[in-house]
Amino acid sequence: MKNQFDYIIVGGGVAAATVAKGLLEHKHDTSILILEAGPEIIAKDRRFWWDYITKGERPYTFTYDQKFEADSTGNIDYQTEGVRVKAYGGSTMHWGAWSLRFRPEDFNLFTNTGEGADWPINYEELETYYNDAEAFLSVCGDDSANWVPRSKPYPVPPFEWTAADGEMIKAWEQLDVVYQDGDINPGKSSKIKSGKMPVARYRKCMTTGTCKYCPIGGRFNAQYVLDDLKNDTRFINFEVRTNAPVHQVNTSSKSKIESVTYTDNLNGKEHTITGSTVILASGAYNVPKLLRASKNEFWKDGIGNDHDLVGRFVVSHSMLNVVGKAQSNPNGWFQEYDFPTLMSHSYNTKEHQKKGKIFMFKNRTTPNVDIAQLMIDGKTREEIDEIVYGEMTINIQAFLEEKGKHGNRLEARPGKDRFGLPQTTVHFSRTEKEMKNANDRLKLLEQIIEKMGLEVISSRVDKPGGHHTTGTARMGTSPENSVTDKFMKVHDTDNLYVCSNAAFPTGSAVNPTLTLTAMAFRLVNHFINK
Amino acid sequence: MNKELTCVGGPVCNEKLSAGLIFAEGQNLTHQNKEALWEIFEAIGRNWSNTIYNSNNQRSSWYEMLKAKTENAPNYTGEYVNAIYVINELKAIYGIGGAYKKLFFESGIDNSAPPTNRLAHCKIYVVNEFIRMQITAGGFKSWGTKYGGEQAKNYHGFLGGTRYNRVSKVRAYDPDATNLKADQE
Ligand SMILES: Cc1cc2nc3c(=O)[nH]c(=O)nc-3n(C[C@H](O)[C@H](O)[C@H](O)COP(=O)(O)OP(=O)(O)OC[C@H]3O[C@@H](n4cnc5c(N)ncnc54)[C@H](O)[C@@H]3O)c2cc1C
Ligand code: SF4
Numbered sequence: 001m002k003n004q005f006d007y008i009i010v011g012g013g014v015a016a017a018t019v020a021k022g023l024l025e026h027k028h029d030t031s032i033l034i035l036e037a038g039p040e041i042i043a044k045d046r047r048f049w050w051d052y053i054t055k056g057e058r059p060y061t062f063t064y065d066q067k068f069e070a071d072s073t074g075n076i077d078y079q080t081e082g083v084r085v086k087a088y089g090g091s092t093m094h095w096g097a098w099s100l101r102f103r104p105e106d107f108n109l110f111t112n113t114g115e116g117a118d119w120p121i122n123y124e125e126l127e128t129y130y131n132d133a134e135a136f137l138s139v140c141g142d143d144s145a146n147w148v149p150r151s152k153p154y155p156v157p158p159f160e161w162t163a164a165d166g167e168m169i170k171a172w173e174q175l176d177v178v179y180q181d182g183d184i185n186p187g188k189s190s191k192i193k194s195g196k197m198p199v200a201r202y203r204k205c206m207t208t209g210t211c212k213y214c215p216i217g218g219r220f221n222a223q224y225v226l227d228d229l230k231n232d233t234r235f236i237n238f239e240v241r242t243n244a245p246v247h248q249v250n251t252s253s254k255s256k257i258e259s260v261t262y263t264d265n266l267n268g269k270e271h272t273i274t275g276s277t278v279i280l281a282s283g284a285y286n287v288p289k290l291l292r293a294s295k296n297e298f299w300k301d302g303i304g305n306d307h308d309l310v311g312r313f314v315v316s317h318s319m320l321n322v323v324g325k326a327q328s329n330p331n332g333w334f335q336e337y338d339f340p341t342l343m344s345h346s347y348n349t350k351e352h353q354k355k356g357k358i359f360m361f362k363n364r365t366t367p368n369v370d371i372a373q374l375m376i377d378g379k380t381r382e383e384i385d386e387i388v389y390g391e392m393t394i395n396i397q398a399f400l401e402e403k404g405k406h407g408n409r410l411e412a413r414p415g416k417d418r419f420g421l422p423q424t425t426v427h428f429s430r431t432e433k434e435m436k437n438a439n440d441r442l443k444l445l446e447q448i449i450e451k452m453g454l455e456v457i458s459s460r461v462d463k464p465g466g467h468h469t470t471g472t473a474r475m476g477t478s479p480e481n482s483v484t485d486k487f488m489k490v491h492d493t494d495n496l497y498v499c500s501n502a503a504f505p506t507g508s509a510v511n512p513t514l515t516l517t518a519m520a521f522r523l524v525n526h527f528i529n530k
Numbered sequence: 531m532n533k534e535l536t537c538v539g540g541p542v543c544n545e546k547l548s549a550g551l552i553f554a555e556g557q558n559l560t561h562q563n564k565e566a567l568w569e570i571f572e573a574i575g576r577n578w579s580n581t582i583y584n585s586n587n588q589r590s591s592w593y594e595m596l597k598a599k600t601e602n603a604p605n606y607t608g609e610y611v612n613a614i615y616v617i618n619e620l621k622a623i624y625g626i627g628g629a630y631k632k633l634f635f636e637s638g639i640d641n642s643a644p645p646t647n648r649l650a651h652c653k654i655y656v657v658n659e660f661i662r663m664q665i666t667a668g669g670f671k672s673w674g675t676k677y678g679g680e681q682a683k684n685y686h687g688f689l690g691g692t693r694y695n696r697v698s699k700v701r702a703y704d705p706d707a708t709n710l711k712a713d714q715e
Contacts, residue, residue, distance in 0.1 A: 055659065375634075
């Protein structure tokens with residue numbers, strides 16, 4: 001078995017797939033080893049798909065963190081259980097594929113608000129890499145919507161709004177943006193604007209609504225990219241090893257990373273592999289845990305942790321969720337897709353940054369009636385007709401931007417999970433002011449639901465969690481304020497990189513993966529130019 | 531545990547079984563078995579009038595599911611054969627139409643509890659899964675027209691095939707002249 005490579009990549013998700021593809025396309029014989037802790041779970045398998053359709057079972061859920069493998073402390077419960085896929089392809093096995101750019105102000109949060117952090121790069125520096133990322137993920141988006149500056153059109157046209165989106169679009173037309181206390185320019189008002197949700201589609205959709213296990217490989221999944229790379233005869237030195245959790249990064253001096261050590265979960269044997277460059281693409285949970293676990297004579301508290309910053313500043317999005325009810329649904333509306341088609345960035349702007357931006361969208365599954373379940377429950381045709389055209393609920397939701405705080409930290413706790421990775425604990429609290437701001441934003445969503453003529457039947461802030469965790473090994477300008485430099489290289493090392501949401505200094509109000517993919521393209525370019 | 535209603539069916543339906551899938555590794559369905567199972571599938575369409583065309587159009591999809599569920603582990607052959615026994619007994623007691631009415635609407639089976647007799651196995655592993663499959667494969671299409679609205683175009687999982695790409699997948703919002711696109715900043 002080969003034990004020396006040009007690049008070792010820890011983790012087999014979209015970050016790893018993007019970097020590997022970029023490096024291999026530049027130089028076909030580059031030797032790259034990807035070490036993935038989880039197993040390979042086949043995508044596009046007909047039996048798995050039928051089991052999903054008929055029983056609601058998905059083949060990868062056993063890899064999720066279980067309750068006994070993760071917990072949290074602080075005044076808010078941080079959800080890790082049931083969130084991340086630990087397998088070949090990573091969480092893109094089940095992600096929603098919503099693919100949004102961060103906005104220019106997201107890179108200057110501290111400058112603009114005095115809270116959180118700034119990125120060591122700005123939007124303009126990342127813009128062309130966003131184009132690359134959109135082409136790579138095959139993002140279907142609306143060119144006429146200029147929410148953020150862009151130099152190239154989307155590679156694929158957008159998904160249309162569904163009929164069920166219509167009432168919310170009309171409500172938005174009637175409602176002005178309400179500037180609340182804490183927003184910049186209170187008193188100013190402008191319309192809420194509607195947009196089409198950009199989503200990543202590897203192949204043209206042939207169906208709707210089973211995107212959590214797509215039968216045709218429509219929704220982007222890093223697994224498809226890795227399969228393509230493995231099957232490409234030009235890339236003779238590319239290898240992926242699954243069931244291979246890395247538990248140590250080894251150094252030969254303070255700055256020189258020499259190797260990584262992993263266990264082969266199938267036979268319990270340990271292997272040490274040397275690499276000229278090591279890239280941690282193991283996600284925002286496992287990058288900080290691996291860095292801190294890698295203690296040696298040069299790094300007493302773990303690599304990159306001389307200033308005790310690794311794992312700190314953890315942020316995620318809390319979901320604001322307001323549910324409205326109508327007495328009837330005469331049009332038989334139904335959100336046929338398994339993703340939202342309607343969104344708005346009207347509160348995702350610099351003016352709202354101080355208080356906390358929100359990114360609004362109509363929920364991905366409402367309105368909806370599970371006709372099959374009603375039949376299973378023995379309801380007759382007539383009874384089901386009544387229900388289909390009867391009471392209807394529609395949710396409006398929003399991601400709430402959070403700001404990184406020193407005291408909020410993700411770390412390992414004693415014990416291993418079922419894949420040989422350290423278990424997790426997240427210390428996470430919100431201030432009173434943040435709680436109040438979240439509730440203020442909720443009021444806006446309630447107004448929209450009321451404008452639609454619906455009765456608000458539930459209004460809540462859902463807990464933050466592992467879905468969009470960022471910030472745990474953040475980039476910055478010096479070891480005193482960050483873990484990595486502007487190329488995501490761990491400070492004071494020559495050849496250890498992080499390619500993960502972990503490196504994001506801010507989490508914005510939108511999903512992170514398009515930005516992660518853009519950062520991965522930028523990293524590839526950095527390697528090529530070196 | 532399932533609180534079975536022992537009043538439905540006879541000794542076959544009410545025979546106790548453990549809740550797990552009936553063991554059948556290495557076994558196959560015969561042609562006759564498949565025809566008997568197809569009768570259940572068609573009865574679903576008839577009882578809910580939920581296909582706007584003959585269930586035959588769904589036959590190839592249904593057959594593909596049967597193949598996937600019997601040629602890969604865990605093997606459903608034992609469940610399918612059990613369902614045939616159950617139906618045969620119900621038909622003997624209630625007649626053809628009555629048998630399906632009992633099974634679909636009056637079985638008394640708790641669909642969320644583990645099945646612990648033959649009738650419950652038939653309902654949960656076969657009937658309920660056939661219902662989901664039928665709706666996914668096009669059985670939703672008869673809903674959506676009651677108030678003269680546009681016909682339902684889709685249901686989660688509906689795979690339209692290549693021809694389908696020429697038709698819109700969902701009922702799309704049709705914005706009026708003040709299309710919001712123009713407003714965007
Ligand atoms: C339910 C859900 C829905 C989401 N939807 C969206 C969305 O719509 N849009 C969006 O932008 N983002 C979405 N996300 C977030 C998105 O999934 C992540 O941003 C993305 O998958 C991160 O990719 P990654 O490659 O950095 O990490 P991951 O996908 O987490 O992959 C990392 C891999 O590394 C492995 N690993 C970890 N530690 C080790 C180790 N020590 N040794 C070896 N291997 C290791 C893990 O097993 C894992 O497979 C969603 C997330 C969830 C959970
Ligand atoms: S809509 Fe259908 S084809 Fe498209 S990604 Fe989802 S499941 Fe796949």
